[in-house]
Amino acid sequence: MSYIELKNVSYRYPLAETDALKNINYAFEEGKLYGIIGENGGGKTTFCDLIKGLIPSFYGGDLTGEVFIKGKEIREWESSALASTIGYIFQNPFTQISGIKETVFEEIALGLENLGVEREEIIDRVTSVVRQLKIEHLIKNNPNKLSGGQRQRVAFASIIAMETDILVIDEPTSQLDPKGTSDIFEIIHLLKEQGKTILLVEHKIDLIAEYADEVLVIKQGELITNGKTSDVFSNVNLLNEGVNIPQIALLSNDMKEQGKPFDTFAITRSQAREQILKKGSEKICH
Amino acid sequence: MKNRNMGLLIFLIPIGVAVNFVGGQIAVLLKLPLFLDTIGTFTIGAIAGPFAGILVGLLTCLSISITNPQSLFYVINFMLMGLLAGYLAKKGFFTTVPKTIGAGAIMGLIVGISGSLISYFLFNGFGVSGTGVLGGILMGSGVPVWASAFISNMSVDIIDKVPTALVAYLIIRNIPQKTFVKLPNGNVFLNAYKK
Amino acid sequence: MMDETFINSYRSPQLSKNWLLNLNPLNKINIYIALGLITLFFQHWQVNVVITLVFILLAVAAGRFKSFISPFLKLGLVIGPFFFIVRAIFWPGENMIFNYGIINITQEGIDLGIQYATIMLVVCGILVLCTVTIKAEDLTYSLEKIGVPHNISFMILSSLQLIIDLKDKTNVIMDSQRSRGIETEGNVFVRIKAFVPVLSPLFLGAISGAEEKTIAMDARAFSSANPNTHLRFLRPTPALEKILVILVDILILGLIILGVVL
Structure with a gap:
């Protein structure tokens, strides 16, 4: 059984004249990190909102086809049950802070309070997530006075504390500086190691190349390509579809066109370095 | 999964309260001869319905009383404005400029009357701000106490509520369609702007 | 640490x-x-x-x-x-x-x-x-304890925080409008005209933020039907305190009756 499955899914926003998602079929497997890429306005966020259960309950509009989360159709899920199954983090660090808590520690606990978790368990879970994310120094601070990067880490902590199996993460770093971005990707790496199923929308294509197991390319509401990350990025024609391709993938492609391909198609810096070192040593040997 | 849009109302109501505050603050900073401190109540009441409007009014009154204790006695007026904004918006006021002016005048009239009654029965006919001085001048010139209370409260309310309604109208015109879809009174505005 | x-x-x-x-x-x-x-x-x-x-x-x-x-x-x-x-x-x-x-x-x-x-x-x-x-959060805690829904708590606490946030933003916008040459001084009509450009971005930004916040709080199980728990809590009211409050009320009621009779 697939973890998340979409069957013939189309969706149109209220008052819209065209579909935002067009006949999408896909099955996500447990424990993988899926990179979702494509042009802006192409339907990536709509796709996330769909899986988060916000469509059609929050946005209205017409949803056809079926979406199964852990075997149960999305329209049959209770909102709070869904909240403890799927975590959702998005780009704006400011709107993800509740604004009603005086300390970061209490802010992270909010979701657990809403679920009715007992106090001792709340304290344990919040303490543990604070350790994992290395934000011990922030717990006494007022969450409404943090920087964007700090807020985003608190937003991650708040969702991670809810211990959901699935995480939908929509452009988490687009409003952050390089330091903030690397902090967030450290967290994403950690979540991946913990075996979470992650759907990640991200424009920084090198990071997708490095972290994603599979990539989905969405354009004008259609799923135009999908597959293993290295396979997707080895197809340089994607550039014509308005999709960025990692520089390293382009380099691998250049090498192939020059008749000197790498043994395996490299898409990240470390893969390329390995290949180049190998080639170099071969050259010396001959 | 049904009450998500209820969620949106819960987040809009505090915005109404905060906008009432900053509206009043900007009016002071710009030294305007108007209060403009009920724009949040008007707007949120208009788009989110009478119930949301009443809550915005109530919470505004409670929080404003901390720095302006006499407001507490006019809590009915604060809630009445939210109720009226929600009700009139449902009836299609706030969709054009002339109708909005009408809505402002009706609201000014009604809260003026209720304000005068409060001033008359609780405060000897004296309003609790500049209206009090105006009422006093009228009394000093020999106008009866009840008439002074009505004239001073109502004139001030009508002068303030018509521009307040117009600002609310300008805000509402710029709210995106995708937001209206999720709001109780949203259909009224969607239908009105389609034409 | x-x-x-x-x-x-x-x-x-x-x-x-x-x-x-x-x-x-x-x-x-x-x-x-x-x-x-x-x-x-x-x-x-x-x-x-x-x-x-x-x-x-x-x-x-x-x-x-x-x-x-x-x-x-x-x-x-x-x-x-x-x-x-x-x-x-x-x-x-x-x-x-x-x-x-x-x-x-x-x-x-x-x-x-x-x-x-x-x-x-x-x-x-x-x-x-x-x-x-x-403290506002203590007040909402005790209101919840007597059965007031936690949505109301949210609205109260959120209003107080938003007043602070929007006031800060107002000052930023006022400054930027001035530097963009929009007149905030001058005669009454000039100043009235300056009002809407200051308030409008603030208000509309907050409304679109409310949509995002609904989604963010939904992910934090805000609409959960379960009764919520409290990390931060107050002591149950001690019997002595209950007696004190009742005594004060009775005493004051007595004073009032005395006052009315006299």
């Missing part, structure tokens, strides 16, 4: 060293309002002054005199004299003391003015005392 003491503070009820501050917020409000009600039944300005003094003493007892007295004086010194002056110089009465044009000072006006000015001091006392002795 994890601050264990801080984390442990959530394991016991929030308590301070002051007995008055430790009263349940609803009991505090009960006592303050009951004291205030006395004024309505006695109609002597001396009584109002005594009650005002009681509020000041309560602030001292709570160890909050410093934070109480400054806002109290600021409010009281504006509102009290205002209520006195309009009545003193405009109220129509029989016993004329001074008359010039519309100014009409009568003994009745002065009496009424003193009466109302001192009642307003009591009102200011209640409100300022509430703000300096009750």
